Amino acid sequence: TAPPLFPRVALVGLGLIGSSLARVLRADPTLAGELVAADRSPAVCARVLELGLADRAETDPARAVAGADLVILAVPIGACADLAAAIGPHLKPGAILTDVGSVKQAVIRDVAPQVPDGVHFVPGHPIAGTEHSGPDAGFADLFRGRWCILTPPPGTDPAAVAKVVELWRRAGSMIEVMEPGHHDRVLAITSHLPHLIAYTIVGTATDLEEHLKSEVIRFSASGFRDFTRIAASDPVMWRDIFLNNREAVLEIIQRFTEDLTALQRAIRWGEAETLEQLFTRTRDIRRGII
Ligand code: NAD
Known part of the structure; x- marks a missing residue:
């Protein structure tokens, strides 16, 4: 059998959006292989393992992203700058980094400078959500039939963008590429x-x-x-x-x-x-x- 599209995925932030994505990734072995979760809350990490949403859960994001082919940031926007600085040096060359933040210019301003050469940053925003939060609030169908907007900076590797498009397509979303502003x-x-x-x-x-x-x-x-x-x-x-x-x-x-x-x-x-x-x-x- 062919290897999955992303042999190893690291998902940082396992709230409503992160845990819903984990459920999508878990349901499709051709999409993701190993799934490593990272959340600063030990209670969330424990719950994620209980729910079977990841193979491993770490409170230290740097440990989680090491060796990952795809890294997804699903934390509040205000946490992205520090998080990107913490994980930047640990990202694997050729890895794809994406996020789900509801604002795009500010996230790009905060994250892009921390992305090492050879790592592809493809910012995204699924237009889907509920008023609930936390890993128990997530569900695999959250993104089905909803838009996901990607805002890759000019010059982003088209192959990396195509892989992120495929991720959202498998989640059931319709995809639009847009300028962040x-x-x-x-x-x-x-x-x-x-x-x-x-x-x-x-x-x-x-x-x-x-x-x-x-x-x-x-x-x-x-x-x-x-x-x-x-x-x-x-x-x-x-x-x-x-x-x-x-x-x-x-x-x-x-x-x-x-x-x-x-x-x-x-x-x-x-x-x-x-x-x-x-x-x-x-x-x-x-x-x-x-
Ligand atoms: P949430 O509150 O359900 O979950 C956030 C998780 O991130 C929590 O488990 C928290 O412990 C963890 N976290 C916070 N800071 C962290 C850090 N520095 N390192 C590691 N983990 C950290 O939030 P959510 O609704 O899943 O939203 C996450 C992101 O998705 C936000 O950026 C938001 O803008 C975006 N988004 C939300 C919705 C929505 O309707 N909820 C829709 C689209 C996009």
């Missing part, structure tokens, strides 16, 4: 702004007077509940996303604030036609999204 602007509106608004609404409700707050919880079966589900997402991950996609997020908040102000004015002056026109336009756009 473009990725960050697109995600600021499709993902980061909705999270910011959800966090804000829950914050506003939390600050209400006591008697109103209890009514919010009681009647939250309506819009509030659906709309704010994403506000339960991991605080560290989202802190890092906003700090690392600062410019694109600030730009989109500015535009959103202007639109909200226009809406406020239309409501104040009773501009029925303006409101109806806007809601008709947005309904038509929303219906085009499945």
Whole structure:
């Protein structure tokens, strides 16, 4: 039988995304051979072995990446710089390094300088997730039917990119290659702004007077509940996303604030036609999204 596409894989960070990828890799012997997990949490390492998600688990990432053909970073964005510095000298020549971070320019800025010559860095971002975290929250179908965006710097070895494409294809994803700055602007509106608004609404409700707050919880079966589900997402991950996609997020908040102000004015002056026109336009756009 032919050897697997990646004879040895090291996966750093075994939370929702990392453990879901581990499940994908474990399910397909033609994709990955040995799988070594690394997580700074000893409890996560122990759990990963209990779940059978890796052959070995290390708290020291440098030990985990030694000899690996593919190294996947699945840690919060803010951890990438130190992690890359720690593993850089231990990466095998010819190895492929990839990541799953939700912001791309900042991760490339932090990681690329630590990548030795002869190692291929292919940054990626699966557009898939839930509001849960940790190794028990992962599942193999998380990426099925979802997009994965790759943002390889110009000049990246096409064979390395093709292998990362194949990894995501096996996970069931559709793949798009994009320039990192473009990725960050697109995600600021499709993902980061909705999270910011959800966090804000829950914050506003939390600050209400006591008697109103209890009514919010009681009647939250309506819009509030659906709309704010994403506000339960991991605080560290989202802190890092906003700090690392600062410019694109600030730009989109500015535009959103202007639109909200226009809406406020239309409501104040009773501009029925303006409101109806806007809601008709947005309904038509929303219906085009499945
Ligand atoms: P998670 O909180 O479920 O897991 C993160 C894991 O990384 C934890 O087990 C933690 O112990 C470990 N970790 C943290 N710092 C580390 C370090 N320095 N060295 C080793 N391990 C470390 O998070 P997640 O949801 O799996 O997110 C991981 C990455 O995936 C983030 O960069 C995030 O931007 C990206 N991402 C998340 C989603 C989502 O919806 N959750 C979607 C797409 C991409």
